[in-house]
Structures are given as structure tokens and as C-alpha cells.
Amino acid sequence: MFECSDVNSAETDPFGRCICHSPAFARLNAQLDAKFSRRAFLGGAAAIGAAAFWPKGAAAAIPDAPATPIAITNVRIFDGKSNKLISGSRILIEGNKIKAIEPGNAPLAQGIQAIDGGDRTLMPGLIDAHWHSMMAPVPIMELLTADVGYITLVASEEARKTLLRGFTSIRDLAGPSFSLKRAIDSGLTFGPRIWPSGAMISQTSGHGDFRFPYEVPAQPNGPLSRGEAVGGGMIADGVDAVLKRVREQLMLGASQIKLAAGGGVASNFDPIDVSQYTEAEFRAAVDAAENWGTYVTVHAYTPRAIQTAIRGGVRCIDHGQLMDEETAKIMADKGIWFSSQAFIQNEYSNPYPEGSANRAKQMTMFAGTDTAYGLAKKYKLKTAWGTDILFEPSMTKNQGAILTTMSRWYSNDEILLMATGGNASLLAMSGPRNPYPSKIGVIEAGAYADVLLVDGDPMADIKLLADPEKNLKLIMKDGRIYKNTLA
Structure with a gap:
């Protein structure tokens, strides 16, 4: 499991010997060799190695983080908290977070990339x-x-x-x-x-x-x-x-x-x-x-x-x-x-x-x-x-x-609330063990930029979510765009 190093210094053993030769280390090494087989180790290493050298642009490639802030405009917003769609607003995304919900008719600052939602429904990720x-x-x-x-x-x-x-x-x-x-x-x-x-x-x-x-x-x-x-x-x-x-x-x-x-x-x-x-x-x-x-x-x-x-x-x-x-x-x-x-x-x-x-x-x-x-x-x-x-x-x-x-x-709005902000409240019960401490399941400033753009109104027709390939035009997680089929 472990191999002896040729290094001979005070960092190895205060008595000038390599610690690998101590009886305690030999016992530990024997136990680890028995616990982890060569086959299991090589199988895991091969899987990790293959993933590490996955070619750029292949199906599993991660999209680059946007170089500039993104504004998603011309949308109706389901925010994961209320049972009504919000009209006349846009969201501003910077990094991996939602920075703000802004009036839709306000001038965009220079350097912001705009995505026109085409009057579709913007909502939190499910x-x-x-x-x-x-x-x-x-x-x-x-x-x-x-x-x-x-x-x-x-x-x-x-x-x-x-x-x-x-x-x-x-x-x-x-x-x-x-x-x-x-x-x-x-x-x-x-x-x-x-x-x-x-x-x-x-x-x-x-x-x-x-x-x-x-x-x-x-x-x-x-x-x-x-x-x-x-x-x-x-x-x-x-x-x-x-x-x-x-x-x-x-x-x-x-x-x-x-x-x-x-x-x-x-x-x-x-x-x-x-x-x-x-x-x-x-x-x-x-x-x-x-x-x-x-x-x-x-x-x-x-x-x-x-x-x-x-x-x-x-x-x-x-x-x-x-x-x-x-x-x-x-x-x-x-x-x-x-x-x-x-x-x-x-x-x-x-x-x-x-x-x-x-x-x-x-x-x-x-x-x-x-x-x-x-x-x-x-x-x-x-x-x-x-x-x-x-x-x-x-x-x-x-x-x-x-x-x-x-x-x-349940009604459509109750279903949407349950699968976004409601479920997020349950996940938040992990407290300090929560691996993602910012908010999910909601569209609000400071929440993770986990966003969907639905072609239609899921509050009126919940079955739109049954066909994500057709009806989810944009999928964003952590501010990165994983799907965008908008014209």
C-alpha cells in the first residue's frame, strides 16, 4: 500500500531512521493491503483517469462560466415563493448567484449580456x-x-x-x-x-x-x-x-x-x-x-x-x-x-x-x-x-x-411551490451540514443561479414539465448555461 522513501532526515524519524521501517507502520501497511485490493484500486483509478481526460466539448463537458453578468429579460417570473407570476421584471445574474430582480424597462448597464426570454416563464430549478x-x-x-x-x-x-x-x-x-x-x-x-x-x-x-x-x-x-x-x-x-x-x-x-x-x-x-x-x-x-x-x-x-x-x-x-x-x-x-x-x-x-x-x-x-x-x-x-x-x-x-x-x-401552483421553495426548506434542515449554503428553489437576490426557462406557463399547464426536452428552453445551474435552445 505504501512504499518506503529514500529520504533520510529529521522529518522522517527523530532517530534518523525512515518511519516506514517501524513495526507500527509495518502492521498498518499490512492491514491496508488486506483491506484495499489492487483490483479495486486500479478500477477506481482508471475511472478517475478516464474522467479527468474527457475531451473538451464531449457530452460531459462543463460549460464555461459566463465572462460577464447576464440579464434574462422579457420573462414572467415564478419565484418559488408565491402563487402568482411576476411580470415586468428581469433577473440579473453575476457569477453563480442571482444579483437582483430589476424592472424590466430599466436601461441595462454596459457589459451585461442580455438573453431575451420571449415572454416565457422563468422559474427556479426543480x-x-x-x-x-x-x-x-x-x-x-x-x-x-x-x-x-x-x-x-x-x-x-x-x-x-x-x-x-x-x-x-x-x-x-x-x-x-x-x-x-x-x-x-x-x-x-x-x-x-x-x-x-x-x-x-x-x-x-x-x-x-x-x-x-x-x-x-x-x-x-x-x-x-x-x-x-x-x-x-x-x-x-x-x-x-x-x-x-x-x-x-x-x-x-x-x-x-x-x-x-x-x-x-x-x-x-x-x-x-x-x-x-x-x-x-x-x-x-x-x-x-x-x-x-x-x-x-x-x-x-x-x-x-x-x-x-x-x-x-x-x-x-x-x-x-x-x-x-x-x-x-x-x-x-x-x-x-x-x-x-x-x-x-x-x-x-x-x-x-x-x-x-x-x-x-x-x-x-x-x-x-x-x-x-x-x-x-x-x-x-x-x-x-x-x-x-x-x-x-x-x-x-x-x-x-x-x-x-x-x-x-394539488393545484398547479401548489405543485410548483412544493418542487421548488418547499423542497428547498426541507433540504435546508441540514443546517451546518448543508453542502450548498446559499438559497435554492427561489428567484431572489443572493440565491444560486439555478434557473429554468419554460416555453409556456406551467401554472396554467403543469404538464409542460413532463416534456423537458421540448419545453425547457434554457437550463442554468450555478450561473452556467447547460442548455439554451432560444433563437
Whole structure:
């Protein structure tokens, strides 16, 4: 793993010897050699090297930052905060931020590049509050068998497509997305801003336990399961184990923590009605997260799973399709976020095979969606939206179309507010762990210049967002223009 240097100075060892020859260093080197195989190292190096030498002008190339300020003129503005379009104004962008919203008829200062919006709708970039960067674009068996370097390259390509669908920010709720986030932030490739959770933490037999039956019982001090090894999910039982696994994800860069609090559809061995983790285990995760200034969200459908998690200090419930009225009241009283999805039987439902246990669980969950959204509206829950596309590469292209199906429960302006300023408020709960401290999801001075120009009025026709290739004429993230098809 490490090789000895020929340098012989006081900087190596106070006794004049190279520190590489010390017994302690030899033991460390042997342990590292055992932990990191040559094959894994070379695979990662090859992936990084290929990306670093990606030719200029290729599909993954990052557009240059504008050399001068940009004014986007002749637009109607949806600001992500109100349910009315603002007319007669333009926005001024300088660097990666919105500098000002100005009167549209004021003279432009010299040296400002003007983009004529053609009376189209300018709005903040969309936000998906439940996305799986690493798990959406690969089938489950590929995730469990393919090299993680290959999975990362597939995810990188999907990240580009995500941004070109108009989603400039996502909250990643399980998966090893830290490397992808770093590559995007450093300009190695492009994609949305990522708020990573890292591995979902699950009890043995829980929603994040994707071991095969032959791997049970787990051997004492045995190797990690495949799901754990790739960073998709970590199994932790008991307060001490939960503390350790949460702290590991925080060390890796998690902006929030995710636990599995109840049964799931995609997992094969836990019925959907089961409740997972105890109040004490939730409290351990919450204490560890709050020590880092952030929060815990949970995968949960049922009243018992949701209520146990809330008693343990959890501040966000993801899914919640099977909640009852008592649970909704508790969430409203405590200000708990309800981050849910438009899970119904439609062309975007990604059905499991008929007759399978997964399909039965899926239909049970679908049946609760109308009730859950009805309760959310009745009790005015803080509601976020996400897709939760999982293990289905053919579905990712429908990200914007899935947003439009929220019209079953909400008006167009409510949907737009939810997918911009509303989701941004949820992401901001990461506090000091928020990797992007300026505002997103809004058009205002000081916010990141994450901007879309829609050919039409999505407040009147939300389905415009279902066809981003046709209807998104301009896509800007961080002040850089990734798409511009204006004449």
C-alpha cells in the first residue's frame, strides 16, 4: 500500500531512521493491503483517469462560466415563493448567484449580456427530495453484482440527464453518492446539486437488509454483505451499532441520515406492516445526527413505524402512505415533514410481477396514497415531493412527468411551490451540514443561479414539465448555461 522513501532526515524519524521501517507502520501497511485490493484500486483509478481526460466539448463537458453578468429579460417570473407570476421584471445574474430582480424597462448597464426570454416563464430549478442517484439507473441485481466503478459511471451519465430534465438539486436518500457529488462539485462531470444520505441504516431483516437467505445467520466478525460493501445500506442492531453506522455516514459527508423504520416494497423479507427499530435506537441515531447539526429521516408507511420514529426524535417521514388520522395530527403538532410520492397505479408505477409478495405490498401501499395526501392537506402538514425511482433505468426519464401526476391532489401552483421553495426548506434542515449554503428553489437576490426557462406557463399547464426536452428552453445551474435552445 505504501512504499518506503529514500529520504533520510529529521522529518522522517527523530532517530534518523525512515518511519516506514517501524513495526507500527509495518502492521498498518499490512492491514491496508488486506483491506484495499489492487483490483479495486486500479478500477477506481482508471475511472478517475478516464474522467479527468474527457475531451473538451464531449457530452460531459462543463460549460464555461459566463465572462460577464447576464440579464434574462422579457420573462414572467415564478419565484418559488408565491402563487402568482411576476411580470415586468428581469433577473440579473453575476457569477453563480442571482444579483437582483430589476424592472424590466430599466436601461441595462454596459457589459451585461442580455438573453431575451420571449415572454416565457422563468422559474427556479426543480428539486427532487427523494432521489437515488446510484440506485435509480441500475437494476437491483446489477447493483448487487457489478463493479462499483461501473455503477458510478452509469450514475454519472444519469446525473447529466437529471440536470437536463430541469432538476438542479436532489436529496439522495440511500446509496454511495459521495464520489458522484464530489465529481459534480469539482467540475469533473455535471449534474444536480446532491444532498447525500449515504447508506440507509437498517436493522437485521429490515428494509435495507438485501442479503440472501444463505447469508443468515451472519458470522461473527464476518465480511460485509454486498449491499454494505457498496454503501447502499448498512445493517445495525442495537444502540451502539446504530451510533457507529450513523457516525460513519456523517464522516463520509452525509448531509442528513436515513433509517428504515418499517417494511418496504422493494425488500423481499420484511412485510410492509412490520415496524423496525426501537425508540431507543432511533434516539441514538437522532442524537448522533443532532450532534452534527443535522436531522434523521425514515422510510416508513404505517402508523406504528411513523409514531415510534417520531418519539425517537425523527424530524421527517418519507413515504407515509398508510398513515392514519392520529398519526397526521401528531405530525402536525410536532412540525414533522411529510416527504411523499405520487404512488398510484398508473403508467409510472413500476409494477412488480403479478402474484409476487412485492406486488401485494405495492398494491397495499398504492391504496393508501389518496388517504395520506388527504390527511396532509387536512392538517396542513409540511409536505415535500420526490420520485423515489428505484432499480428501474427505463423510468428515470419520467422524473418531470411523475411530478405532474401530483395534480390528482394539488393545484398547479401548489405543485410548483412544493418542487421548488418547499423542497428547498426541507433540504435546508441540514443546517451546518448543508453542502450548498446559499438559497435554492427561489428567484431572489443572493440565491444560486439555478434557473429554468419554460416555453409556456406551467401554472396554467403543469404538464409542460413532463416534456423537458421540448419545453425547457434554457437550463442554468450555478450561473452556467447547460442548455439554451432560444433563437
